[in-house]
Amino acid sequence: MNRFTGKQRLGLNLLCLLICLLHIVPFYILITTSLKALGDFSSMWVLPQQEWSFENFTVAWEQAQLGTAMFNSGFITFFSAACLILAGSLAAYPLARRQTKLNKFVYLFFIGVMIVPPLTVLVPLYQMVVDWGLLNTRAVAIFNNVAAFLSMTIFLYAGFIRSTVPKELEEAAKIDGASTMTIFFRIVFPLLKPITATVLIIACVYIWNDFQFAIFFLQEASVQTLPVAVNSFFGENSANLNLVAAASLVALLPMTLLFLFLQRFFIEGLAQGSIK
Amino acid sequence: MEKTEKYESADSGAKKNKIKSSKTSSLWIMYVPALAFVIIFIVYPFINGLRISFTDWDGFSQTRNFVGFEQYTRMLTDPTTWLVVRNTLLYGVGSTFLQMTVGLLYALLLMQSLKMRAITRTIVYMPVIISPLIMGYIWYFMFAYSNGALNDVVMLFGLDRINWLNNPSLNPFLIVLVNTYQFVGISMIVFIAGLQSVSKEYYEAARIDGASLFQQFKNITIPLLMPAITINVVLNIIGGLKLFDVIVSLTGGGPGDASQSMSTFMYSLYFDRQDAGYAATQGVLMVIIILVITLASVIYLRRKEVEA
Known part of the structure; x- marks a missing residue:
């Protein structure tokens, strides 16, 4: 239990955070991509620049x-x-x-x-x-x-x-x-x-x-x-x-x-x- | 009291006989339904597949000619076979190696009592329950050539875009990577279960004897984790050798046949190239490869377990 000092513990927690972020990236990209309209060529890393296009969901739901x-x-x-x-x-x-x-x-x-x-x-x-x-x-x-x-x-x-x-x-x-x-x-x-x-x-x-x-x-x-x-x-x-x-x-x-x-x-x- | 009387009175009577006879009866009626499923949908097609592998059947016409071992010699001299076998081994062995290494590191970290432990376990594990096909599409957005998430990062460093998915020498490795990302959670959980069963006393004794952390890891952790390692190897190798979904959604086996696994190759032989006889022959090779590799690794690892 007490194997780690406070500083080491902080380091390990930060390592966990890094792993979490790394594993979430693909899902984050999936979400930003799904919210953009067809003409929105902004980077996948940012949220929609123009407007949020929830239409994608209704179209996908019906067509697929x-x-x-x-x-x-x-x-x-x-x-x-x-x-x-x-x-x-x-x-x-x-x-x-x-x-x-x-x-x-x-x-x-x-x-x-x-x-x-x-x-x-x-x-x-x-x-x-x-x-x-x-x-x-x-x-x-x-x-x-x-x-x-x-x-x-x-x-x-x-x-x-x-x-x-x-x-x-x-x-x-x-x-x-x-x-x-x-x-x-x-x-x-x-x-x-x-x-x-x-x-x-x-x-x-x-x-x-x-x-x-x-x-x-x-x-x-x-x-x-x-x-x-x-x-x-x-x-x-x-x-x-x-x-x-x-x-x-x-x-x-x-x-x-x-x-x-x-x-x-x-x-x-x-x-x-x-x-x- | 009444019960024991009943017992004793039945001792020499017919009831005892009935018990005895039912003890030796097989009650086979109970497994007939299960047996029927397995025979109709696995064993019978399997035997049929052996027959088809000796024909030139195209998959839909009524006629098929017996051609002896022609499909087998064709398979052994077809360079695509060896490319596909190489890929399949890469998917099986490569994913296993990577998944176990990362899984063990994650397990060692997430064994510790840390604030971030629960959430990290959840996040690492979550992809396991998602359809591998859809996982492939999710990574398709990452790897896309124009406007893809990874190429944005590449360009941030002033480099040229990389054609991730159309590069035949790169994309088999990307498939391994995505497969590992998806299933590393299983390896992690199996290792955590294994680590929790290792008694703390071993480590205390080792520490008293002055063993370093690395020595403890090598001489205590690894040997005692052998059962967990066996499970992981078998699960991952079988999963990797059968890889299908991720390949379909990431590369479709392409470019050409460059990232084809045995499963996807069989699919395209049968449905796209109307070459059913040859597809069946490839199926036989796949059974042999999976059988040999699985048995070899089980035997090897069991022996290690005994030594440990």
């Missing part, structure tokens, strides 16, 4: 269809997370509790799949999606995201069940004649809340921000998610960066606000997800 995109992102994230939590926790329970040969093999299989980078299966996956008529549906984005994050979800749940959930409760319930499903949903699942929160946060951050899958499978404007919408908006307006800046700012607002309010959970959740 950010409202639709926000709904799509939310819809896909919500249902992906729900599927992940349900399918993942259900699968993890027997894999953590019943050490049969079959289960050991299945567990290793799930872990092994984690190594396959989702994008490397793009070519055959795209063909399959087209054949099944799933191109440009929100369902395909949900399926892909669930498949991509299931192994990690099972890994997290299984580790948590093994280390934290006491067996005694389940055994007592079994003696009282409860079925496995009842035991799982009534006794085990409620005890999984902490790790469910972790899964939820990881799923929300990565699936909300997903671009790799979305750009292939969600090309129509009506199903586009936020990153895809911003990407195509940039393609149409690369001559008017102010508009693109406004669209980017709006697109990153929901997650940023959520982060600022629930910061502790985000940082803990993401760190936990990576440590296990």
